[in-house]
Amino acid sequence: MIYPNTFENKIGFNEIRTLLRERCLSSLGKEEIDKITFMDDMKAINTQLARVREFRKLQEEAEDFPISYFFDVRQSVARLRLEGTHLEEDELFDLRRSMGTICDIVAYLNRCDEDEASISQDGWKHEPVYPYPALHELADGVMTYPQILQRIDQILDKFGKIRDTASPELNNIRRELAKTEGSISRTLYSILRSAQSEGLIEKDVTPAMRDGRLVIPIVPTMKRKIKGIVHDESASGKTLFVEPTEVVEANNRVRELEAEERREIIRILNEIAKTIRPHVPQILASYKLLAQIDMIRAKAELAKLIGGIEPEVGKYPLIDWIEATHPLLRLSLEKQGKKVVPLEIMLTRNKRMLIISGPNAGGKSVCLKTVGLLQYMLQCGLSIPVSERSKAGIFQNILIDIGDEQSIEDDLSTYSSHLTNMKNMMKSANDRTLILIDEFGTGTEPQIGGAIAEAVLKQFCIKKAYGVITTHYQNLKHFADSHEGVVNGAMLYDRHQMQALFQLQIGQPGSSFAIEIARKIGLPEQVIHDASEIVGSDYIQSDKYLQDIVRDKRYWESKRQTIHQREKQMEQTISKYESELTDLEKSRKEVLAKAKERAEELFKESNKKIENVIREIREKQAEKEETKKLRDSLKDFKEGIADIDKQAEDDKIARKMAQILRRKDNKNKRKKEKEEKATDATSLQNSTITQTQNSKFKEGDTVRIKGTTTVGTIESIQDKNVVVIFGGLRSTTVIKKIEHATPPKKEEPRPYMTVGKQTRETIDSKKLNFKQDLDVRGMRGEEALNAVMYFIDDATLVGMSRVRILHGTGTGILRQLIRQYLATVPAVTSYKDEHVQFGGAGITVVDLG
Known part of the structure; x- marks a missing residue:
C-alpha cells in the first residue's frame, strides 16, 4: 500500500525525480521519468537495474553509442494519419535525424559476439550472444526504415532545407528565380550609382528589402527624383523605401516564382508524406525505444552523481546494506565540502524490527528516511548508494508515518493523525511490509502514549512485518529484549565533546543524553538537579549505565576493528x-x-x-x-x-x-x-721484430709498414717521409708508419714473393673501400693535416692517380696549410683548385705520380 504523493514528498523521492528529469535529453525521457512507479516484481526490478548497469558499462567501453538527436516528433507524425497532410521542412528534418538515431541504436544493440547461425561440433545451433542483453531486449523487434531515411536524404540537404534537385520542376524554378533576382540587383545598383553620382542619394546607401521586394532608401525630399512605388518609411519618417519603376515587373515575377516554389515544395512534402503514412503506427512505436534509452541514460548519470550501484535484488524481503547514504544529504554536504556518515543497517527474518533510540538531532530521522528512500528507489529500478557487498530484497508495500500530520479540515490533532496511521498500518501489514515510523508514540501523555505504542508494536510483530522505528520511550527500548525478531539500535553520541556522531550501532539501545544536553545548553544547575530528583535516581542511574554500555561498546568495537585491520x-x-x-x-x-x-x-x-x-x-x-x-x-x-x-x-x-x-x-x-x-x-713470432719504433732509419734498411708482413728496403729519406721499395713497387709514406724488419731468407725465390697474402688482401680491401674525396671541413689545422697525411698515403698505396680534398673557402688558412704539406710530399706531382663549376677554391685536386 503506497500513497505516492505523500510518501514521495516525505522521503524526498520527488527531488530524485527532478534530478532525473534534468538529465534527460528530450521530453521523451522526461515523460518516462514521470511514469516511474513502485514495483514489487523481482524480475521487472532486476531487468530495470540490469539495463542501467549495462548502459553504464556501455558508456565506459564505447564512445560511438548514438545519443544525439533525441527529438520528440510524435505529434507531427501522428498528424500524417490524415490524408492531405504533410510535415514542414523542420519537422521532416527532425524526423529524419531522430529516426536515424533509432536506426543506429537498434543496429548497435543488435550486435552479437557470435554468428546467429553458428553450429558447434556437436551439431547444435547456438543462440547469438549479445554484449548488452537487457538493452538488446529493448531494441529487439523495433522497426527501422532505412528506405524512408534515404528518400528524405534525397529531398533535404544537411541543413534541413529542400534541395534544388528534389525535383526537376523545383530546380528550374529556383534557377529562374536566381536569374531574376540577379537582374533586379544589377538594375537597382545601376539606378543607385546613377542617383549617387547626381547627389540624390548618400554614398553609403545600399538596397534594402521590404515586404519581400528590393527597394532603395531615400530621403523624403528626393522621392520625386526617383520614379517608383513607396513601400515603407522608417519610424522617424526621415527615410522612404522606394521601388523603382524599372524593377517593379521583375519583383512581381519574383513573387510569382516564390509562390511556384512554395507550391512545388508542398507537392514534394506531400509525396514524402504518402511514403511515410502507411508506417505511422510502427514509427510512433519505435519512439518508445528512444524514450526508454533517454530514461536509462538519465538513471546512469544519476548513479554516477550519487555514487550508486545496481545490486541484484532477491525475491524475499531483506535489507543488508553496508555504507548506505542518503543521496540528497550526500549532495548537499558535498556542496559544503563535507562528507556524509554512511550507515550499516540490517533487517532479516530473524531481526525484522529495528528500534532506534538516541539523542535529538542525532540522525535517527535521517536513518529512517535513508531506509525509506533507498528501498523505494531500488523498487523503482534506480541505483542506490551502497557498498558492492550489500544485499537487498523486495517488499510488497511500504508504510510510513513521519512528521506532524494534523488536519484542520478533518479536525484531527497530531496524535489523532498518528493513531489513524497506526490503524491503517495494522490493517495492511503482512510479512512483506516495511514500516517506517518516526518518534513512535509521541503526541500525547507519555505513559499512555508509550503503552499504546508498545501494543501496536506487538501487533506488528505478530504479523511478522519489517520496520524501522525511532523512539525515546524506555518501554519500547526494553521491548526488544523480550520479543523475538526485534532488535535495538542506537545513534552514537560523543559525551565528552557533546556532539552527535551520526553512526548507527545495532545491538544496544541509546541514551537520550537529556541531562547532558540540558547542561550544555546552559540550563541552571538547580533546574537540572530538580529534574533529576523528579525522575528519580534509578532512572538517572540506569541512563548512565546505558551511556557507559554504549561507550564501552564503542571502545571495544573500535578495538575489534583495529585488531581486524592489523590482522x-x-x-x-x-x-x-x-x-x-x-x-x-x-x-x-x-x-x-x-x-x-x-x-x-x-x-x-x-x-x-x-x-x-x-x-x-x-x-x-x-x-x-x-x-x-x-x-x-x-x-x-x-x-x-x-x-x-x-x-x-x-x-x-x-x-x-x-x-x-x-x-x-x-x-x-x-x-x-x-x-x-x-x-x-x-x-705471434716476436723474434721477427728486431728494433722498436723509436729506432732511427737509414737508406738500405729493411722495413715494413706497421700491421703488415711485407718487407721492403728504404730507398731515400726526406724529413718525415720515406720512399720504400716493396718488391717492384715504390711507395712513399710517413716514417712513423714503418718499423724495422728482419731481411727475408735467402731461399725465398723472388722479391715479389715477399708480398704476403694478407698484405695483398689488405691492399685490395683498401682499394675497394677507398674514396677519392676527403672532407676536412670543420676540422682544426692539426687534425686536418693528420687526416690528409693518411689519405695521401692510402691513395699512394692503392695506386690512385688523382684525389680531391674538400677544405672549403672560409678564411683560407686550412687550404694554405694543406697545400704547404702537399708541396713536401714526393708522390704529389701537382695540386690545383677544382673547376669553378665543381667547387672552385673550396676543393684542391691532387695528382699523384
Whole structure:
C-alpha cells in the first residue's frame, strides 16, 4: 500500500525525480521519468537495474553509442494519419535525424559476439550472444526504415532545407528565380550609382528589402527624383523605401516564382508524406525505444552523481546494506565540502524490527528516511548508494508515518493523525511490509502514549512485518529484549565533546543524553538537579549505565576493528613476502639459467676462436709456449663455467660471473694488443721484430709498414717521409708508419714473393673501400693535416692517380696549410683548385705520380 504523493514528498523521492528529469535529453525521457512507479516484481526490478548497469558499462567501453538527436516528433507524425497532410521542412528534418538515431541504436544493440547461425561440433545451433542483453531486449523487434531515411536524404540537404534537385520542376524554378533576382540587383545598383553620382542619394546607401521586394532608401525630399512605388518609411519618417519603376515587373515575377516554389515544395512534402503514412503506427512505436534509452541514460548519470550501484535484488524481503547514504544529504554536504556518515543497517527474518533510540538531532530521522528512500528507489529500478557487498530484497508495500500530520479540515490533532496511521498500518501489514515510523508514540501523555505504542508494536510483530522505528520511550527500548525478531539500535553520541556522531550501532539501545544536553545548553544547575530528583535516581542511574554500555561498546568495537585491520594488514604482508620469496627464487633460477647459457655461449665462441689460433700457429710452426698458454687459458675458462652449477648462493654466483667476465675482458685486451702488433698469425713470432719504433732509419734498411708482413728496403729519406721499395713497387709514406724488419731468407725465390697474402688482401680491401674525396671541413689545422697525411698515403698505396680534398673557402688558412704539406710530399706531382663549376677554391685536386 503506497500513497505516492505523500510518501514521495516525505522521503524526498520527488527531488530524485527532478534530478532525473534534468538529465534527460528530450521530453521523451522526461515523460518516462514521470511514469516511474513502485514495483514489487523481482524480475521487472532486476531487468530495470540490469539495463542501467549495462548502459553504464556501455558508456565506459564505447564512445560511438548514438545519443544525439533525441527529438520528440510524435505529434507531427501522428498528424500524417490524415490524408492531405504533410510535415514542414523542420519537422521532416527532425524526423529524419531522430529516426536515424533509432536506426543506429537498434543496429548497435543488435550486435552479437557470435554468428546467429553458428553450429558447434556437436551439431547444435547456438543462440547469438549479445554484449548488452537487457538493452538488446529493448531494441529487439523495433522497426527501422532505412528506405524512408534515404528518400528524405534525397529531398533535404544537411541543413534541413529542400534541395534544388528534389525535383526537376523545383530546380528550374529556383534557377529562374536566381536569374531574376540577379537582374533586379544589377538594375537597382545601376539606378543607385546613377542617383549617387547626381547627389540624390548618400554614398553609403545600399538596397534594402521590404515586404519581400528590393527597394532603395531615400530621403523624403528626393522621392520625386526617383520614379517608383513607396513601400515603407522608417519610424522617424526621415527615410522612404522606394521601388523603382524599372524593377517593379521583375519583383512581381519574383513573387510569382516564390509562390511556384512554395507550391512545388508542398507537392514534394506531400509525396514524402504518402511514403511515410502507411508506417505511422510502427514509427510512433519505435519512439518508445528512444524514450526508454533517454530514461536509462538519465538513471546512469544519476548513479554516477550519487555514487550508486545496481545490486541484484532477491525475491524475499531483506535489507543488508553496508555504507548506505542518503543521496540528497550526500549532495548537499558535498556542496559544503563535507562528507556524509554512511550507515550499516540490517533487517532479516530473524531481526525484522529495528528500534532506534538516541539523542535529538542525532540522525535517527535521517536513518529512517535513508531506509525509506533507498528501498523505494531500488523498487523503482534506480541505483542506490551502497557498498558492492550489500544485499537487498523486495517488499510488497511500504508504510510510513513521519512528521506532524494534523488536519484542520478533518479536525484531527497530531496524535489523532498518528493513531489513524497506526490503524491503517495494522490493517495492511503482512510479512512483506516495511514500516517506517518516526518518534513512535509521541503526541500525547507519555505513559499512555508509550503503552499504546508498545501494543501496536506487538501487533506488528505478530504479523511478522519489517520496520524501522525511532523512539525515546524506555518501554519500547526494553521491548526488544523480550520479543523475538526485534532488535535495538542506537545513534552514537560523543559525551565528552557533546556532539552527535551520526553512526548507527545495532545491538544496544541509546541514551537520550537529556541531562547532558540540558547542561550544555546552559540550563541552571538547580533546574537540572530538580529534574533529576523528579525522575528519580534509578532512572538517572540506569541512563548512565546505558551511556557507559554504549561507550564501552564503542571502545571495544573500535578495538575489534583495529585488531581486524592489523590482522588483515599482517595477512597482506605475509602474502606479499611469500610472493616476493617466490619471485626471488624464480628470478634466481632465471639468472642462473641465463648465466649458464651465456657462459656456454662464451665458452663455445672462445673455444672456437682459440682453436682457430692454435691451428694457425701449428700451420705456421709457432712456438709451443704460446700454444700451451692458450690451452691453459681455455682450461681455466671451462673450469669457470663448470663451477656455476655448484654455486647456490647469489653472492657466489655474482663473484663467479665477475671472475668469468674479468677473464673475458683480459682475453679481449690481449687479443686487441696482438691485433695492434700484427693481423696475421705470424705476428705471434716476436723474434721477427728486431728494433722498436723509436729506432732511427737509414737508406738500405729493411722495413715494413706497421700491421703488415711485407718487407721492403728504404730507398731515400726526406724529413718525415720515406720512399720504400716493396718488391717492384715504390711507395712513399710517413716514417712513423714503418718499423724495422728482419731481411727475408735467402731461399725465398723472388722479391715479389715477399708480398704476403694478407698484405695483398689488405691492399685490395683498401682499394675497394677507398674514396677519392676527403672532407676536412670543420676540422682544426692539426687534425686536418693528420687526416690528409693518411689519405695521401692510402691513395699512394692503392695506386690512385688523382684525389680531391674538400677544405672549403672560409678564411683560407686550412687550404694554405694543406697545400704547404702537399708541396713536401714526393708522390704529389701537382695540386690545383677544382673547376669553378665543381667547387672552385673550396676543393684542391691532387695528382699523384
